[in-house]
Amino acid sequence: MAQLMNKAKGFVAEKVAHVQKPEAELADLSVGHVGRDGATLAGQLDVRNPYSHAVPVCEISYSLKSAGREVASGTMPDPGSLAASATxxxxxxxxxxxxxxxxxxxxAGRDWDIDYEMRVGLTVDLPILGNFTLPLTKSGELKLPTLSGIF
Incomplete structure (x- = not known):
């Protein structure tokens, strides 16, 4: 009986390993809004759903680092769902x-940009597999707006 259970576990593990999973890419990070309490940076995340049905996104967790220290972090619970067979x-x-x-x-004073590293964890609810987190990382330079660009 134990041998049969081990074979069944191996079969299921092999099939699950070959299941298509959504693919994601951090497309962009830009200055979104500057207000009295701080600035809001706008991150863009492109996610391709290989399934013929919508997939719910459980949460998005993020961490933004610059100059070797964490500048911002947080989570977005329930940001929506991924469209079927689309990005x-x-x-x-x-x-x-x-x-x-x-x-x-x-x-920023040296070259009027901020070097950053953004880490994002996109957690989706996949059929059969359950919650699955896609880890993403992007490094780059965030160009700051000039005073003439603001006004």
Missing amino acids: TRLHVPVKVPYDLLLSLAKD
Whole structure:
């Protein structure tokens, strides 16, 4: 009986390993809104759904690092679902308080951009598999707007 159970576990594990999973890419990070309480950066996440039905997104967790320290982190619970057999763009608003922006001024003062690394965990609810998290990382430079560009 134990031998039969081991064969069944092996069969299921092999089939699950070959199941298609959604693919995601961090497309862009830009300055979205600047207000009295801080700045909101706009992250763009493109997710391709290989299934012929919509897949619910459980949550998106994110962490933004610059100059070797964490600038912002958080989670977005229930951001919607992925369209069937299509690529869906999800928007990830990253709120950064002014005190952290001022601490990054040294980096921005040299070349008027901020070097960043953004880590995102996209958790989707896949049929049969359950919750599945896609880890994503992107590094780049965030160009800051100039005063003439704002006004």
